[in-house]
Amino acid sequence: MIKKYVEENEARMLEELFSLIRIPSVSAQPDHKEDMVRCAERWKELLLEAGVDKAEVMPSKGNPMVYAERIVDPNAKTVLVYGHYDVMPAEPFELWKTEPFEPVVKDGHIWARGADDDKGQSFIQAKAFEYINKHDLLKHNMKFIFEGEEEIGSSSLGPFIEEHKELLKCDVILVSDTSLIGADVPSITTGLRGLAYWQIEVTGPNRDLHSGTFGGAVANPANVLCKLIGDVTGPDGKIRFPGFYDDVEEASKEERELVASIPFDEDEYKKSLGIKNIFGEEGYSTIERTGYRPSFDVCGLWSGYQGEGAKTVIPSKAYAKISSRLVPHQDYKKIGQLVVDYFNKVAPDTVSVKIEMLHGGYGYVCPIDFPAYKAAERGFEAVFGKRPLPVRIGGSIPIISTFEKLLGTKSVLMGFGLESNAIHSPNENMPVDLWKKGIEAVVNFHLEYDKEA
């Protein structure tokens, strides 16, 4: 029935989506300031046409927010859909085979900036709502919040949520802004890593010294920095900051089995990276190492002479930028301090060490036994014919942890992208088939969610 509805309405739906895409809402470029407002206004109209009770373009400290809601029963559960209407710049234009802001359907794909990220994907949510609402199948309340700064850091979203906690109150957040493992390997992103980032400055002598006159008698800060960093990771890939793993949650046997069934070709992986061998924490697979386990990486390193040839100098200072990707339930503030304390403790008194935390962010995890996750799982299964695999990605989507932090609500990341959709690149696209399957899967989610709730 939903399948038939999508088929019959495909042309209209595409035309509606195209009306959004044609507005070049590039948040990174100041000359598109007015396009941001136009795009938000256009979303407001489309949501009203889709059946919400009310929709508003609301001010924020940056680009406006689009808020909409359909309250069927104040005592029922509420699903909040989050999306973003801003897009990445389309440059370099010359690499596009079609016009980035003039969408076309060709070879079964929509080609345009935003076809996937995130206009195409968030439109799936709007049309799934349209269907269940129109057919009186909606048993829970719906809210929508679309922001216009996701591609530039979402800096207005946190303050907006803080200010409108009651308005945005909900039981689960649905987000379509991630990808599937493959068009026939459905998956749901269940975890994102947190982050802690430090800069270390090691100071030895008060000036660069002649390595002949002083070499061997004075601690070299670059030698010391290498020792400090080199000692952190063991040959077993374990990170040796004392207490670092204390709050790391081990995945369940069920989840590890599901993860083990995610297709992964190690030879292909090595080949694509040009490496002879992989390296990571003993006892975990590559997928677990990036999704379920924390990391320790040098991101930058500098000291002394970096030019041509041989300058014989003992540098006065040596620097490193180091970072850890964190996993639930590691708290970046706690880890941040633990690492600062560690380096201050182990540094020899022959140098002075200054370590500063530059940045941090929370990770996120959606437990695979969370009711809304189960609903999403069945929603996918009904359409793709397979249970979706839970995937924890190694990177971070700060907004997801922001929502959890500020609203106390979990998100379910029902994304329908593909790596080949080339988001952020020229020739971004979205397979029409997958887009239509997305609408069906989200409709199924809503129906299943009412059963779970």
Place this chain on the structure above:
Amino acid sequence: MIKKYVEENEARMLEELFSLIRIPSVSAQPDHKEDMVRCAERWKELLLEAGVDKAEVMPSKGNPMVYAERIVDPNAKTVLVYGHYDVMPAEPFELWKTEPFEPVVKDGHIWARGADDDKGQSFIQAKAFEYINKHDLLKHNMKFIFEGEEEIGSSSLGPFIEEHKELLKCDVILVSDTSLIGADVPSITTGLRGLAYWQIEVTGPNRDLHSGTFGGAVANPANVLCKLIGDVTGPDGKIRFPGFYDDVEEASKEERELVASIPFDEDEYKKSLGIKNIFGEEGYSTIERTGYRPSFDVCGLWSGYQGEGAKTVIPSKAYAKISSRLVPHQDYKKIGQLVVDYFNKVAPDTVSVKIEMLHGGYGYVCPIDFPAYKAAERGFEAVFGKRPLPVRIGGSIPIISTFEKLLGTKSVLMGFGLESNAIHSPNENMPVDLWKKGIEAVVNFHLEYDKEA
């Protein structure tokens, strides 16, 4: 007698030296090309006036060489005096209190570029020769070789020596181009360290990677580089390349006792460097660590992001420039290969390591029981009233090892400079008293040398 001679001839001698100094023979600056030739010609005249049989300005692949000789007996021993007539640039001129190329005597010092390095010092050799020759005290032959490129690397000297081995053949080389510990703490430089210098390139993935997507699953080349370097130096300050110390010669008990009597204030040393504590090889003093023991220093380090803030990246490459100061009888070629082999062996197969030797040079040592050294010791003692202390300096003077390598001859470094003479800096100077003492000490050397020989 020599004292009296110097007093009586002081004004003439100074005027002769000044005639050399007034020629701005700055080898680093091409517009002084003609001054180089003029200065060489002036030296030729002065050596002839001092009593040599013949003197020549000889071509080299760079600035000309001044060669002179006085052969008293073809079967006698021969002393070769080495010096250089080029000087460092005088810039910045505005920091000079007098004109750099217009020498004056003021407050008992000669003030001018080259007053010490090396016109003033090599003139000491010429005037000592003048005295013993004029007074029929010369029992051995004398040769002089003055080059014009010492301040820019002496690159023509090696080829010149190779081409004129017979001409330059000698039993000992006398060099006045180093400093005393203090005006009342006479010392002789007995050792110079050699050098080996490498660059390491560690390559991980074939491009910079997102530290979220890949962190924990791929070896980070900067982490690996830190580990490789951090493992080289032990907590006891020992350098752990296997075989590194095999050829290091231990100093004799007598020499270590003399070295222990060199004045050294550790608190002052730490204060001047701004460090809380010194660090070096266990079992050796600071002076021994820089003079008698090899070192391992990072001279440069770079990888990934060095800018402001937090960029989360796994760098594709990490680099270091590393060097060792070597001591007798470590061969830089052997050590060079040993270190290359070591890193290639210990590097994990998760990265690829390329290590290349950029530069190397031999060290030098003059044994303190070498007859010419004993003669120099007594030469100093007669004038300063104290046995001079043997000092091995941590840096390198490549020409000294070049002479040893090509002629098979040891040098005795009878230098009369002081740190306060500000060589290479504005307001270079030489205390007239010390300069006169130098002439007396070298005269005494020649007399003592004939007894030893």
